[in-house]
Amino acid sequence: MSSKKIGRAFISGFPYISAIKISPFHGCLLICLIGLILSPMNLSSQTPLPPASSGSSSEDSVRKALSEIYEKYWEFKLETSPSLSAEYGNKDAEFHLAESGVATIDRDLKIYFELQTGIYALDLNVLPASEQQQAKMLLMILEAKLDGIRVGTHLTPINQRRGPQMWLPRLSSQMKFLKKRDFEAYLSRLRQVPRYISGIKEILEKAVAEGFLPPAVTLQGVLDQFSACTQPEVKDSLFYNPFRMMPPGMTSDEWQLLCQRAQTVISDEVVPALSSLSQYLEESYIPLCRDSFGAYMFPTGSDYYGHCIRQHTTTGKSATQIHQLGLREVARIRSQMQEIIKEVEFDGDFGAFVAHLRNSPEFYHPSSEELLKGYRDICKRADARLPDLFGKLPRAPYGVREIPAHEAPRATTAYYMSPPADGSQPGWFYANTYDLRSRPIYEMEALALHEAVPGHHLQLALQGELEGLPKWRKTTHFTAYIEGWGLYAESLGTQMGFYTDPYSRFGKLSYEMWRALRLVVDTGIHELGWSRAQAIQVMKENSALTEKNIEAEVDRYIAWPGQALAYKIGELEIQSLVKEARESLGENFDIRGFHDHMLKEGSMPLQILRTRMESWVEQQSR
DSSP: OOHHHHHHHHHTTOHHHHTSOOOHHHHHHHHHHHHHHHSOOOOSTTOOOOOOOSSOOOHHHHHHHHHHHHHHHHHHHHHHOHHHHHHTTOGGGGGOOOOOSHHHHHHHHHHHHHHHHHHHTSOGGGSOHHHHHHHHHHHHHHHHHHHHHHHTGGGOOOSSSOSHHHHTTTGGGGSOOSSHHHHHHHHHHHHTHHHHHHHHHHHHHHHHHHTOOOBGGGGTTHHHHHHHHHSSOGGGSGGGGGGSSOOTTOOHHHHHHHHHHHHHHIIIIIHHHHHHHHHHIIIIIGGGSBSOOOGGGSTTTHHHHHHHHHHHHOSOOOHHHHHHHHHHHHHHHHHHHHHHHHHTTOSSOHHHHHHHHHHOGGGBOSSHHHHHHHHHHHHHHHHHHGGGTOSOOOSSOEEEEEOOTTTGGGSOSEEEEOOOTTSSSOEEEEEOOSSGGGSBGGGHHHHHHHHSTTTHHHHHHHHHTOOSSOGGGGGOOOHHHHHHHHHHHHHTTTTTTOOOSHHHHHHHHHHHHHHHHHHHHHHHHHTSOOOHHHHHHHHHHHOOOOHHHHHHHHHHHHHSTTGGGHHHHHHHHHHHHHHHHHHHHGGGOOHHHHHHHHHTTOOOOHHHHHHHHHHHHHHHHO
16 A cells, blocks of 8 residues: 555544545654544653654754754744734734635644654753753644644634634734724735635535534524624724724825725625625524534544643543532632621521622622723732732733623623734733623622733733743643633732722632632533533522623533633642742742742643742752
């Protein structure tokens, strides 16, 4: 058999790889690839390094080879993400949208495998520990991406939280419009929307052919999101936002011509493309989606959820272990919540107290403006206390915005967007102002500390300003580290002067309970076969979250298996590291030094983080 026939025969049992066009060379390589990716990634702290080669490798030659691999990986990221490339100075990239379609899967598979085998060919043992860890980090990234292709994560590109109906209307908010060229770049991107949408439809059609269909509940509200993009008159369109005010330095004639071109592109190209995809979803795709909820119902079965757990937690924990951990955390936090109910002398049980919080008007802001003002006040007070806990702060500023109206009904309570590398925008803490009676005041402090400072903005803005490391490290996001830090940041509020009344302390515990319940509910849905109603009921019985938030959260867990596990698992690991450092160093423990060292090299897998922080403690003790 030729290498091409061998490769195809071997992978014929794996439809999400076998459908990819493989060159003769890659057909042979994929024999090795399948062996690597069929077994779950070994993510324990004892993950073996690549074996030493038969010939001696000098430290300099290995370092040089790794540097070339890092550069190739970074160039590939820039090539496949025009937005990222534009952030890092490629002005031509401002005129382009990313590619989409089945061919991009083949492209990704080849480059990831090539980079992976390149690292495995090196004797990393000749390098210092920190450089070995960096190489191991990229290996884990590449293995996760290859494993994701194997189980089919790329075959569900649209749901309530992701898809072109979500990010295309936000595209202009991530660009600057100061001169004519900026508007030309935006119009160029809009003209490419039909091509991009065609690629998304191609992937959806492939998914249908393979029987790879998501739960129908994850598509609820998606057609409304498309309608928000396509139904308004052109001048009221979300895509027309940059053309509402003429910039200085442009003549009236130039501006009118640009506005006319924008109206034509939106009406003749953007809207028809999105309308066509919406029609396909409504008539062909959504009716086929399944009524079940668990990820084990995908054609790749339990492998799918196993991959999601490994990817998001960067641990080797099983779904059963995580479920049991969640139950223990729920019981611990519930007991602390009961103590606060006693403290405020409430006459009733937990359920009655939660009903009181949900139904009492004094716990809610009367307007969107008041809600946003409240968040800005919290952030301002948090800013003033940061030097108590951190020696190094980010240069990039941040602001508070409301989640766009077309997203808000199906969006969660808040999210954060990092500042771009070119400094053209601050970081943004987006707060949901839809249905104000589901946005309680007593949860606002914990949420602001998580999304802004000392949470996501502080950590991610510092990561974007890293120096002395490969550029790909600035844009590498390990969920357990990032979201674990965000949840840990909530716990710092006590030291920063927050949670001074019992209701805000209950709100902080409610948010911690929310993340503990995720361990129970996410695994319940995707491992134990829970229904949506069962998951909602468990969260209602054990948290003070409003019903609107709970429903949005459960739908998020169904649509995004495993991601919600990262928060509590990451936070518990960070809390463990802090506790161990305090016990080891005693009165010599410096929380500012601990935080600065932890954030110094950005996001990383949890076991690599543990190794780094344990080394720091050892150095401090000497």
